[in-house]
Amino acid sequence: QKEVEQNSGPLSVPEGAIASLNCTYSDRGSQSFFWYRQYSGKSPELIMSIYSNGDKEDGRFTAQLNKASQYVSLLIRDSQPSDSATYLCAVNGRGSTLGRLYFGRGTQLTVWP
Amino acid sequence: DTGVSQDPRHKITKRGQNVTFRCDPISEHNRLYWYRQTLGQGPEFLTYFQNEAQLEKSRLLSDRFSAERPKGSFSTLEIQRTEQGDSAMYLCASSGRHPTDTQYFGPGTRLTVL
Numbered sequence: 001q002k003e004v005e006q007n008s009g010p011l012s013v014p015e016g017a018i019a020s021l022n023c024t025y026s027d028r029g030s031q032s033f034f035w036y037r038q039y040s041g042k043s044p045e046l047i048m049s050i051y052s053n054g055d056k057e058d059g060r061f062t063a064q065l066n067k068a069s070q071y072v073s074l075l076i077r078d079s080q081p082s083d084s085a086t087y088l089c090a091v092n093g094r095g096s097t098l099g100r101l102y103f104g105r106g107t108q109l110t111v112w113p
Numbered sequence: 114d115t116g117v118s119q120d121p122r123h124k125i126t127k128r129g130q131n132v133t134f135r136c137d138p139i140s141e142h143n144r145l146y147w148y149r150q151t152l153g154q155g156p157e158f159l160t161y162f163q164n165e166a167q168l169e170k171s172r173l174l175s176d177r178f179s180a181e182r183p184k185g186s187f188s189t190l191e192i193q194r195t196e197q198g199d200s201a202m203y204l205c206a207s208s209g210r211h212p213t214d215t216q217y218f219g220p221g222t223r224l225t226v227l
Contacts, residue, residue, distance in 0.1 A: 043204055044218045045218070099144065100158040100169065102158070103155025
């Protein structure tokens with residue numbers, strides 16, 4: 001059974017700060033990693049995908065992947081109140097379960113003005 | 114370009130009734146997924162289709178649950194003899210040809226079983 005663990009939060013940061021969200025996964029062979037944002041009562045919305053070790057930047061968001069440590073993170077720079085949401089880390093399965101995503105429980109982020 | 118759509122958005126039913134949900138994927142996507150999400154948890158995989166073929170089913174998908182995608186376009190998820198524990202958000206997602214392509218989610222159907 002794959003496990004995806006996230007720091008449970010809640011995480012609270014002031015506007016303009018950097019928010020750091022962390023995720024670890026149990027299957028060393030996992031290859032594809034995703035961060036989704038989910039506003040209360042809404043469905044998950046893709047923020048970032050990452051497949052290779054290192055950093056991937058998209059605007060204010062940076063995803064970091066370290067497969068050796070089985071660790072993926074999301075940094076949000078210049079946090080805004082509109083970033084307040086739950087952030088879900090997701091990892092693809094392998095082999096017969098390649099098509100499915102395994103999700104963490106999410107980290108709730110609050111950005112206060 | 115329209116995204117993934119789901120219908121209905123909300124469903125309230127009494128225990129023991131049957132319910133059916135529909136999902137229309139992004140038009141060029143041939144993979145379609147169903148997940149279930151309860152409060153405070155991440156989505157949990159239920160099943161997925163590649164075109165009309167159902168390729169994987171989770172153990173969460175008891176014999177009261179059935180999913181179809183008859184022509185490889187829209188999909189339906191039916192729950193028979195609903196139980197209070199079935200109350201959840203049912204999410205549909207679609208993706209391109211490769212299993213690790215990004216999955217895009219629809220708005221979900223929130224089911225409440227009284």
